[in-house]
Amino acid sequence: MNHFLSFLQDVPVVGILRDIPEGTEEACAKTAAECGLKAIEVTMNTDAATSIISKLKGFANPLGIQVGAGTVRNLHDLDKALDAGAEFIVSPNSVEAVIRKCVEKNIPDIPGALSPTEVQNAYDWGATCVKIFPVANVGGPSYIKALRGPFRDIPLLACGGVSNENVADYFKSGANLVAFGASIFKPSLMQSNDWETIGKNLEKFINTVKAALR
Numbered sequence: 426m427n428h429f430l431s432f433l434q435d436v437p438v439v440g441i442l443r444d445i446p447e448g449t450e451e452a453c454a455k456t457a458a459e460c461g462l463k464a465i466e467v468t469m470n471t472d473a474a475t476s477i478i479s480k481l482k483g484f485a486n487p488l489g490i491q492v493g494a495g496t497v498r499n500l501h502d503l504d505k506a507l508d509a510g511a512e513f514i515v516s517p518n519s520v521e522a523v524i525r526k527c528v529e530k531n532i533p534d535i536p537g538a539l540s541p542t543e544v545q546n547a548y549d550w551g552a553t554c555v556k557i558f559p560v561a562n563v564g565g566p567s568y569i570k571a572l573r574g575p576f577r578d579i580p581l582l583a584c585g586g587v588s589n590e591n592v593a594d595y596f597k598s599g600a601n602l603v604a605f606g607a608s609i610f611k612p613s614l615m616q617s618n619d620w621e622t623i624g625k626n627l628e629k630f631i632n633t634v635k636a637a638l639r
Contacts, residue, residue, distance in 0.1 A: 429513060429533035429553055430580060432491065433602060436463050438634055439515065439535075439582070440627075441495055441606035443468040445615050447477055454484035456620045460627040461635075466495035466515050466604075469502045475509035482510050493533075497523065507532065515604075517558055519543055524550040535582055535602075539563065544576055554580035554602060561586025566598035573599035589630045593637035605630065 433439075440462050445453060457465055465485065467478045474494070482492040493513035494506030503523050506514060513533040516523065520536070527534035528551035537558040538544045547555045560568060560583045569583055582602035583595045595603050609626045 427533070427553055429491075430601065433463055436461050436631060436634065437596075437602045437638075438462060438631065439464045439466055439493075439602060439604040440610060441466055441468065441515075441584075441604055442471065442477075442481075442610055442615075443495075443606055444471050444612040445477060445610070447473045447480075449615060449618065449620075450477060450481040451484045452618065452620045453615075454481060454488055454490060456624045456627065457485065457490055458488035460624055461631045462627060463489060464491050464493065464513070466493040466513070468496040469494055469498075469506060470496050475505055478506065478509040478511055482512070499523065500526065503527070513553075515556060517556075519547040519550070519552075519555075521546075521550050524552055527551070527553075537584075541572065541575065544572065544579060544581075548576075548579045554582050556582045556584050556604070557600075559585030560595075565591065566594040566600075569595060569600050570598040589626075589633050592630065592633055596634070596637045603634070 485492050491512045494511035495515040497503050497514050497516045515535045517537040519538050533553040535554045535556045536547045536552050537556045538547045544555050580601040583600040584604040587603045587605050588608050614623050
């Protein structure tokens with residue numbers, strides 16, 4: 426098991442921050458830490474993404490949280506993310522050059538894939554874990570279970586429609602990791618600085634995940 430998956434073994438969850446307002450990094454880090462979340466990605470199509478990644482990392486790392494970049498679709502995005510200090514990379518797609526550069530720099534990389542061929546290619550190129558996205562649109566947990574037949578050796582992350590109501594089913598079906606975004610980190614809640622509500626929803630989600638893994 427690679428070091429990133431080992432780091433997330435107890436709480437195999439990645440939180441996706443899309444459109445988080447600049448200036449809320451400390452509140453976000455504290456909320457995540459209080460709820461036990463250990464990995465957060467800031468999407469590169471968020472305004473001021475690189476600045477937010479850098480600031481959030483400063484608050485999150487001392488609390489035991491790693492900060493990565495999401496929606497990294499090409500080498501240009503990757504270079505900006507790495508310059509900002511991203512500790513892991515997540516993509517909606519699989520780009521061989523991006524994956525291989527992450528391998529070269531020893532940065533955990535989770536590219537997106539959907540078909541069996543895409544899953545195998547991404548792993549062959551060096552992916553740390555393969556993100557099945559958008560998983561809810563192609564069967565949800567049942568699709569993860571189907572992929573587990575031939576791909577028992579490839580770590581899979583379920584993303585797209587994962588919620589408190591179905592997260593346990595994803596783990597039962599064979600997902601190694603799950604990711605969530607607006608179901609908890611709602612842009613409207615972040616923009617209104619309502620981290621109390623976000624924290625309550627996040628704590629409930631993390632508790633459901635821990636119960637599913639027992």
